[in-house]
Amino acid sequence: MSDPVVTAFNVRDLRWPTSLQNIGSDPMNLAGENALGYLELHTDSGIKGVGWSFSNGQGNDVLCTAVRSLAPRLVGRKLSDWTKDMAATQRKFQSGQIRFMSPERGVLQLATCAVLNAIWDLWAKSESKPLWRLVADFTPEQFIKCIDFRYLTDALTPEGALSMLKNRAKNKEDRLKLALQSKAVPAYNTSVGWLGMSDLEVKQKLTEATQAGFKHFKLKAGLGIETDRKRLGMVREVAGPEAVLMVDVNQIWDVDEAIEYMPKLADLNLWFIEEPTSPDDVLGHAKIRKALKPHGIGVATGEHVNNRVMFKQLLQAEVKCIACHKPTFFR
Ligand SMILES: [Mg+2]
Incomplete structure (x- = not known):
């Protein structure tokens, strides 16, 4: 080096x-x-x-x-x-x-x-490595040395994190092999989802993305039930019943609006709602997650979460991350 x-x-x-x-x-x-x-x-x-x-x-x-x-x-x-x-x-x-x-x-x-x-x-x-490889090659001890644990230790200590990493190290080589075959973490497509695009543009981009092998699509929503249903229904029809659809409303709702709105779209089989409310509202996200769980809709956030402490609190409040909500997705 x-x-x-x-x-x-x-x-x-x-x-x-x-x-x-x-x-x-x-x-x-x-x-x-x-x-x-x-x-x-x-x-x-x-x-x-x-x-x-x-x-x-x-x-x-x-x-x-x-x-x-x-x-x-x-x-x-x-x-x-x-x-x-x-x-x-x-x-x-x-x-x-x-x-x-x-x-x-x-x-x-x-x-x-x-x-x-x-x-x-x-x-x-x-x-002379890609960044992912540099990090993947770390020992558990080297990995721990990259994290500032101040403010986190009530939830996770360095010793606890080290033990988790050592456990996961057992099948690290297998996971590295998957990563090298581009199979480790499937990507989702967002290019079909911008609100300002026409239905025709969405259809064209959806067809291209499907042909490229995408099976997961994230779309912007929140313009009203009828408007959302029209766009999401069209996407569901083109992408097929097996496609995984997610929606993102970029913080526009109050907590109770999210709870009232999303069940009305539940029949479209949506995997999660992203950023339903203020990104700072940890307890609000927890309330939404609890209310939507019976409808099979998860909650995702993090794009505007500012720091480690907020992520700690989201996990403590059981606003589960994407991977936790449906771990089979990442197999
Ligand atoms: Mg987003």
Whole structure:
């Protein structure tokens, strides 16, 4: 492994006019522009570390400013200064005077992600591995060293996590073989699901995706029962009864609205509703999950969950993640 020194960085404000084709349109964000706060770390070995965070267009300049406020800490340091203890590295980027700006929430959390991802990217490249392989090759002990357990230990201690990983290590080689055959985690298709597309566009994209082998499709919803039923019914008809359909409403409902709305679509056999309400409302998600369970509809969230503590609470409140809701999907 090489140990490059970061010599400089640059931050780019990248934006694509995706709203022109309604790509990414959902009930909360009808006209977003896909944008990135994009960080490049330059090194003395010529390897470049790249990290980025996504935004929806407006405000991407704020994200870039936040990345620029964190990235100078990397300049002049060796990669191993950071990678020898990634848990401490994560904590360092959330410590110091900047902690008053709530670095585990909002724009600073996004900026921290860009910086940490750039370090991970540099690490993988310096070992000439894809990032997934770098992580997959970790021993359980190395894996644990990458996690900051502060605030988590009431639910999971490092010792407990180590024991879980050691148990799972028994069939790690088998799972790696599946990963190398692209069979480890099936992907779902979202290109059929944007709200702003016409029925014809959806049908065309659905046919293409089905021919490409997709069996799982996620669609935006939440425009009213009749509108949703028309679109989802059409997709069910084209994709067939075996296809797995999921819906996402990007936080538009109050808790009780979600509980009232979703059972009216239960006959369409929907696997889960994603982000039914405020992403901060852990107890609200738990209430929705409990109410929808008898209807066979799960709850998914996490896209806008800010930090480790919220994920801990979601698990404590038994808002089960996708994998837990229907583990057979991942076999
Ligand atoms: Mg989503």
